Amino acid sequence: MNELIEKLASYISKDILKQPSRVIQPDEAIISSGLIDSFSLVDLGLFIEDNFGVRIDDTELNKETFDTLEQLASLIQSRQ
Amino acid sequence: MKSKIGFFLAAYVSLFAYAIYFWVEYARKLQSLSFNEFTTTFQRYALLGSLLVFALALWEHKRAGTPHPISADAGSKTWTAVVICLLSATLALSIYVNPHARISAHRFPFVTPSARSIKLDLYQKLNSSPDLAVFGSSRAFTISPAYIQKKLGYKTFNLSVESGKMEDAQTFLNLLLASPSAPHPSVILLELSASDLIRTISVDDGLLPISLVPYMSYSMKARTITSTMRDFWGMQSLSDSVYILANSVLGPSAPRTWSFEQDGVGVRAPTDTKTYNEEMKRVSNYVTIELSCARINKQSAAFLEEIVATAENAHIGMVIYSSPVNNWLYDEAMKRDAEGVSHCKKVLRSYMSSLAASHPNVFFKNLSYYPPVSNMKERGFYDGIHLKPRASELVVDALSSELIAAYQWSQER
Amino acid sequence: MNLISHEFLLLFLPFTFAAYYWFTKTPRQKTFFLLVVSYLFYSLAGLKFVPVLFGLSLATYALAKWNKFGWGVLINLAALILFKYWNFGVENLNLIFSAFGAKMNLLNFGLPLGLSFFIFKHIGYLLDVQQKRCAPAADFWTFAAFSAYFPQISAGPISGYKDTAGQFDALPNKLSGERLYAGLIFLSMGMAKKSLIANSIGLLLAGKFNSIEGFSGFFPAWYLVIAYTAQLYFDFSGYTDMALGVSMLFGVSLPPNFNNPYLATDPAGFWNRWHISLSTWFRNYLFNPLSRGFLKSWGSPKREQAQYAANLITMSLIGLWHGAGWGYILWGAYHGLLLNFHAWWKRLNRPLPVYIGRPILLFSVVLGWALFMSPNFAYLNHLFLQLFGFGGLGSLDALKALSLESATPALIFGLALAFSGFSEAAALTDESNGRRVWQMALWGALAILSLLFLQKNIQFLYVQF
Numbered sequence: 001m002n003e004l005i006e007k008l009a010s011y012i013s014k015d016i017l018k019q020p021s022r023v024i025q026p027d028e029a030i031i032s033s034g035l036i037d038s039f040s041l042v043d044l045g046l047f048i049e050d051n052f053g054v055r056i057d058d059t060e061l062n063k064e065t066f067d068t069l070e071q072l073a074s075l076i077q078s079r080q
Numbered sequence: 081m082k083s084k085i086g087f088f089l090a091a092y093v094s095l096f097a098y099a100i101y102f103w104v105e106y107a108r109k110l111q112s113l114s115f116n117e118f119t120t121t122f123q124r125y126a127l128l129g130s131l132l133v134f135a136l137a138l139w140e141h142k143r144a145g146t147p148h149p150i151s152a153d154a155g156s157k158t159w160t161a162v163v164i165c166l167l168s169a170t171l172a173l174s175i176y177v178n179p180h181a182r183i184s185a186h187r188f189p190f191v192t193p194s195a196r197s198i199k200l201d202l203y204q205k206l207n208s209s210p211d212l213a214v215f216g217s218s219r220a221f222t223i224s225p226a227y228i229q230k231k232l233g234y235k236t237f238n239l240s241v242e243s244g245k246m247e248d249a250q251t252f253l254n255l256l257l258a259s260p261s262a263p264h265p266s267v268i269l270l271e272l273s274a275s276d277l278i279r280t281i282s283v284d285d286g287l288l289p290i291s292l293v294p295y296m297s298y299s300m301k302a303r304t305i306t307s308t309m310r311d312f313w314g315m316q317s318l319s320d321s322v323y324i325l326a327n328s329v330l331g332p333s334a335p336r337t338w339s340f341e342q343d344g345v346g347v348r349a350p351t352d353t354k355t356y357n358e359e360m361k362r363v364s365n366y367v368t369i370e371l372s373c374a375r376i377n378k379q380s381a382a383f384l385e386e387i388v389a390t391a392e393n394a395h396i397g398m399v400i401y402s403s404p405v406n407n408w409l410y411d412e413a414m415k416r417d418a419e420g421v422s423h424c425k426k427v428l429r430s431y432m433s434s435l436a437a438s439h440p441n442v443f444f445k446n447l448s449y450y451p452p453v454s455n456m457k458e459r460g461f462y463d464g465i466h467l468k469p470r471a472s473e474l475v476v477d478a479l480s481s482e483l484i485a486a487y488q489w490s491q492e493r
Numbered sequence: 494m495n496l497i498s499h500e501f502l503l504l505f506l507p508f509t510f511a512a513y514y515w516f517t518k519t520p521r522q523k524t525f526f527l528l529v530v531s532y533l534f535y536s537l538a539g540l541k542f543v544p545v546l547f548g549l550s551l552a553t554y555a556l557a558k559w560n561k562f563g564w565g566v567l568i569n570l571a572a573l574i575l576f577k578y579w580n581f582g583v584e585n586l587n588l589i590f591s592a593f594g595a596k597m598n599l600l601n602f603g604l605p606l607g608l609s610f611f612i613f614k615h616i617g618y619l620l621d622v623q624q625k626r627c628a629p630a631a632d633f634w635t636f637a638a639f640s641a642y643f644p645q646i647s648a649g650p651i652s653g654y655k656d657t658a659g660q661f662d663a664l665p666n667k668l669s670g671e672r673l674y675a676g677l678i679f680l681s682m683g684m685a686k687k688s689l690i691a692n693s694i695g696l697l698l699a700g701k702f703n704s705i706e707g708f709s710g711f712f713p714a715w716y717l718v719i720a721y722t723a724q725l726y727f728d729f730s731g732y733t734d735m736a737l738g739v740s741m742l743f744g745v746s747l748p749p750n751f752n753n754p755y756l757a758t759d760p761a762g763f764w765n766r767w768h769i770s771l772s773t774w775f776r777n778y779l780f781n782p783l784s785r786g787f788l789k790s791w792g793s794p795k796r797e798q799a800q801y802a803a804n805l806i807t808m809s810l811i812g813l814w815h816g817a818g819w820g821y822i823l824w825g826a827y828h829g830l831l832l833n834f835h836a837w838w839k840r841l842n843r844p845l846p847v848y849i850g851r852p853i854l855l856f857s858v859v860l861g862w863a864l865f866m867s868p869n870f871a872y873l874n875h876l877f878l879q880l881f882g883f884g885g886l887g888s889l890d891a892l893k894a895l896s897l898e899s900a901t902p903a904l905i906f907g908l909a910l911a912f913s914g915f916s917e918a919a920a921l922t923d924e925s926n927g928r929r930v931w932q933m934a935l936w937g938a939l940a941i942l943s944l945l946f947l948q949k950n951i952q953f954l955y956v957q958f
Binding site for chain 2: 677693
């Protein structure tokens, strides 16, 4: 679980935000805070699909489905 | 939380500042307010008051903690009770004062012109049915039954009403046909302008008193009920009722523009040149609406055809005419849109001749630009469109042959 | 029929509400009742388009059942184009081909009430069933009730089949006290926003501001666009509150449409707060698939270009959704550019403090409304010249006259409310503090005052879209 969160966090900070030094906490709100926008969510969705073999549907890319890395990680685990 | 407090401060300060500002601008003249100024001032304060209620309602939600909380059900019951009380109170006031002649009670004077209510009363008091009835708008107010009787021998009643439209014509026709006591008129003289035929029949046009609902078509019934509801529970009725009540205590209300005689003809006090010029300026605003048109509205046309067919089945001849407009208005329209004016004439002529071709009871004459009357200017007009009595006599003269033909058609059936 | 009218509020709503809880018992009966009154509601707006609504509902239901999703989407889009965009397209084509003497004819059907809204519900349903996000409707009547559901038929909010029709299967026999209470607050708040604020402003804007000759100068022009900014929000969010409130009275929750949009601090935030049901629809069914496609085919290194393209395309189409006119498309594209600029700025990692970000966003949004509200290019040109001071400041008399209009206190109150964070009915139904008698007495009084101010038959702005 922690490894999963780390992988996600590093993808977000390095590839999406382009700020490698940015630390994202597991319980930090990433969608409702505006940290990552709609497009980056799709990007993240593709990354998850490619790396963990889990599909997150287009209609699930919103803060109602997950808002923190913890929630996202447990969503991924539940589908693996 | 800070922004919420900012809101309440801003809301209260601005509302009270505005109330004072309005007061300085208008209400200090309270003693000498004209009817229109009274309405405006009343409605402004009503709006300010409503916004204040709005702010208070939000404030109630903001206040933290409460010693006496209530259940959701009790809250909904409170809401319903307040709504029912206020609905009843405003309805009672509208019915008691009856400012717009919606019901046939004459406890107080009406603030709106109310030819519909007055003329229907007069018509129902007639001993025998007239031979000819005049329908139309205030442009036909001065068509004189006495003159028609003298000239052509037909007993006449003038049922034209302000803003009279085809909806009124249809309802009045049904009323005349439903009257069991006497035979109905043989001829109807209908004043109709092009603008009646190009507009869409809209929901806002119901001005008829609710006592006429039984004589209306279904769509008119719905329209009248809707507009009566809107009127009964409307700020206009409220402010007018308050004005009437205040005036009935303070003193007599201002004299009315038109009064009506036993045969329905409208009488208006002589006007001076200054008033005439002001009126002309006022009507010049809708001069092109009046005289130019794109095409006949299908809905309006169907409405007119229904009226014509009803009359035909009842063997009633119909003379339809467009009332002359002041030459000044016509020139103005020509200046602005000559093509539109001539196009409109053509459209109207071709439509009316096709109507006359399919209905033998229809006789049409377009007098909207009729030099003998139009050129009279101030001698013949109160303003751009309303005829003085002499001008109306010339209109009757111009329509004599049509009136006789329609009467004969009716007698031959 | 119009939600904000005497006939709806005093006749249609009380009678259908009473009949609903007196005569129907099971969810099935209630759904059928909702179907019947929805068609009654729709036909009171005009009988002409009832077959369009019914036909499209039937076609959508049947084609989803036969797995012909593409055909379903195509038929719905074809209807949308035919009724809404045909004349616009033909006019522009004629302009281009007039040199060759070719000319196509215009059609004069008129726009069916709520067309853009129910067609988007249909398309969402077809795509959801295709992607197995929801099961196809069990029977036509439930689907037809969803499609025509009267609180949302005239101007949304656009909702998903699973979400709304899912509630039809469990319609409660007795309305809960909490729901009724919340519904009445939503209804009263919506009426007050529409009637007291939006209409008071709208009556002024429909007058002299409607023509180029009617206004000139810097201050009147800014008054106009700021007033329109307030009018549009209070008109549409007032409508939405009413729609949600009415629906609650029948036991159905509809999705929210607004969340204090003018408190946003950046364009992306604005679109998460403005017309939420529409932006969610576009995100789910267009933006996300489009972005996914671009990312897959262009690869991650080109993600910036992919984002810019997806934003521009989506926003232009959101603009076009509002109506067939270049002003709407321009407005949409303009918001696309704003989003792109924001995405670019974000990559620079120089966050702006709220007190700078919000004014910049508000300024951009207000300029956007200037594009949106202009009926033609001449008007737009005139408006922008005045806004940027090329037409002088405006006469003192004109300003004094404006200050005495009823629109002005309504506007000031409206602006204070819009920035208070307190302008959504949803914020008022959280009663952790406990309820008071005065609260509901004031809301009841406000509902009646709002009713009294409805003198003419005034529609909601979004009904035309």
